[in-house]
Amino acid sequence: MGADNPKGLTDRLLGGTDALINWSRKYSLWPMFFGLSCCFVEEATALTARYDMARFGAEVLRPSPRQADLLIISGTVFKKIAPVVLRLYEQMAEPKWVISMGSCSNCGGMYDVYSVVQGIDQILPVDVYIPGCPPRPEAVLQGLVMLQKKIETESPTRSIFHFEGGTQGSVKPILVDGQTKSRDPRGPGMEGTAIRGTSVVAPEFLDSRSDLMWTPPPRQIELNPSDQNLAQVLSARFGDAVQTTSPTSDMLTFQVAESRLKDVLHYLKTEATPKYQRLDDLTAIDESARRQPDNFPDYTMVYHLLSFDSASRVRLKVPLHHQDPTTSSITDIWPSANWYEREVFDLMGIHFEGHPNLRRIIMPPDWEGHPLRKSHPGRATEMAPYTRKEAEKLQPLDGGVYVKSAHGEQPLILNIGPHHVGTHGLLRYIAALNGEKITGLELEIGYHHRAVDKIGERQTWHQFIPYLARVDYLAGAANDLPYLLAVENLAGIKVPERAQVIRVMLSELFRLSNHLVWFATYAHDVGAMTPNFYTFREREMILDIVELITGGRLHPSWFRIGGLAADLPEGWKQAVDEFIKIFPQRLQEYENLLRKNPIFKARTRGVGRISLQDAMDWGVTGPNLRSCGLEWDLRKKMPYSGYENFEFEVPTATGGDCYARYLVRVEEMRQSIRIIEQAANNMPSGRYITDDYRYVIPKREDMLKDIESLIHHFINVTRGPRIPRGEAYASCEIPRGEQGYYVVSDGLGYAYRVRIRAPGFANVQVMPLMAVGESIADLIAIIGSVDYILPDIDR
């Protein structure tokens, strides 16, 4: 029969070879080491002991595209990183496959915002989509198995032997918006209807129903004698140029005339009692969409200063009048203002006179407009789709633009990142090298800009909560706290004691979880593979507890304004106790692996030093600050959420080098477990959410039984609670440092402006101080020791 039908014979022969080739290929896939955001943490977890992706024949992530044939797009695809993704894909070995992991990569997910591509399939062919935000590690395995099934259906032999009609690798077409795909978050067929909520977004604000609701005025605080004294001194010294705002909801606030701003700041930093040594935050508000425009200037600059001596803050507000205003740069007072002012310039379009290097920092160099202005579109779906053509054209700037060579020397310019195993995320270092020595270092950030600030202006106060944990995806629930504290401060919401203690317990669990990941990756950075395999075991235990309590893993979104989403479930105590019992001993084991290791010491001691003065001047916070010898921890110095009731120490170290940063973090883990133990053993009884339902989402049983609660539930879930007009700033000691939220309300169901003071932004800005003069290998150790995370730097 075969002789009668030669075609059938060929087919059968080829079919056999196909099966053999496909079998070999599907069990030896080589994924590339390329993570975009949160999803990558779960992808990496899939490699660790519990999930063990090696069982499926894809065990080692390849650092270079040349060695990889599987690209897992794990996370949010930003417009700034898309050209890099495309290049990496092109540089991969043939044949190659693409898995799109997570909602962001699939369709933009919850980030329908100007900086995010609404689906990688607009740029690359996609074989398998993994849903989830983020998908669990098991889902990654499932995705891999699905890809293996897809590979089984290919007929590669014909392609390999140059016959017609073979298939291998990704052959799906790239999708085109409006033709083969719809970017509409509600699915196709809704093109004629505006997306819900757009009509209430600036600048329209048509008949907001929040106006019909009455709410009490914002919380008012009594100024303490020291603040009153400072207010008097400033007003005597600067006259009308400085006016004390009264009342305020959180801290001493001044309205300062632009002309005297620098004098006032200089005075506050160097002469005032107490001295405000640190520029905590610097940002701006576009006032053009205010609902009572007569009361406001065009823009307001906002400066938050912090005093280490008196553990207090002060806020300065500077009105600016012009369409494209200009103000003076304060980089000569605080060097850390450099990046902050660049960010304001980039996102708000405010110019700073005397700034040494005023150019875009977050957005791509060719971006048009200033996204945080109220006139700039917020959603990506309001803008033209981002296509492959743009990804080919809009390239990151050449490294030579960043590095200034002195004396006509031609240094070797090396790009480390945005795709690099050692950069721990999408950050680009541009190093000028003389041999192995780093002679110049520039950082290019903004590859992970998810525009959380802008989203905060359109999601209601409650709807914004899921975005919080994603600002620092390794610190989970710990992120939620500063935002909630700020809103609760502003509206004067009292949180029950039980909720406070649970919040503390979860925050500390996430501190441990974060530090365990840091421990593993840092050790890995300096050449120790082993801790990686172990610390993820305890991290999984923590995530199991988190899952038991909240139902989520990385992003629980479980804290609520006024309390929590639910009470602790049955069995939580047992799980926590079990963890408390084993953890200290395990930590000791891991410590022994590193602290007694001569290679580890040689790689970290005396490397990447920063002096205490520099650290304070540049706004370095968290373990990085404490490793310079300053005992400064917000949990102790400006306690919140009941931290004053816990016994713990604030570990410090001296030297400010990589080793000191290591010591501080490890000791912090021991203190965290103490706090968790105290919280678990002394868990107060009572409500988990406040009983004043004006602003909060009521308990479900109340909502079902009580009409008053039902009304509050309906209002607060749909249009959002009407938080009184005003502003508040709250800052917490999250694992990476001090994360502050500055929220401004215009009396609507959502914020007028949300600003995140991220620890990473300041901690990373000092990188050149630590790394210039060191060898290129030490840069990796320094990066690991600083422990930053990209969504928190770029927000």
Next chain:
Amino acid sequence: MQPIVSSGVLSPWEPGIFSLAIYVILILIFVASQLFIAVWLGVRKRTVEKLRPYESGIIPTGAARLRYPVPFYLVAIFFLIFDVEGAFIFAWAIAYGELGWSGWMQISFFIVLLLLGLSYIWRKGGFDWGPTTQKD
């Protein structure tokens, strides 16, 4: 195992130029076939991006050929010098019985001279490497 004594059991070939030639030809055929299979079966896509050097996803700046700093050159030279001189010592070590005491004296003188040179380089900082030595 018993040693094979009968000479007729194995190949009657005498080792010679002929077998070497066969061997070379077989090797050439093997290598050529491997290269051909790789060229013929491998998927080749010569796009601009594919041919561009990989540098963390960014287009590299400048050429790969640049003036490299002197220490790299020094290390290479030191290696060469001490490596080549090792060859003299090995040569002496093989024949040390025949060379006797005079050979021993000569090589000792040679080694001492090398050690002097080594310490000189060391003190001059020839082995100082990179930025690590410039720190306090």
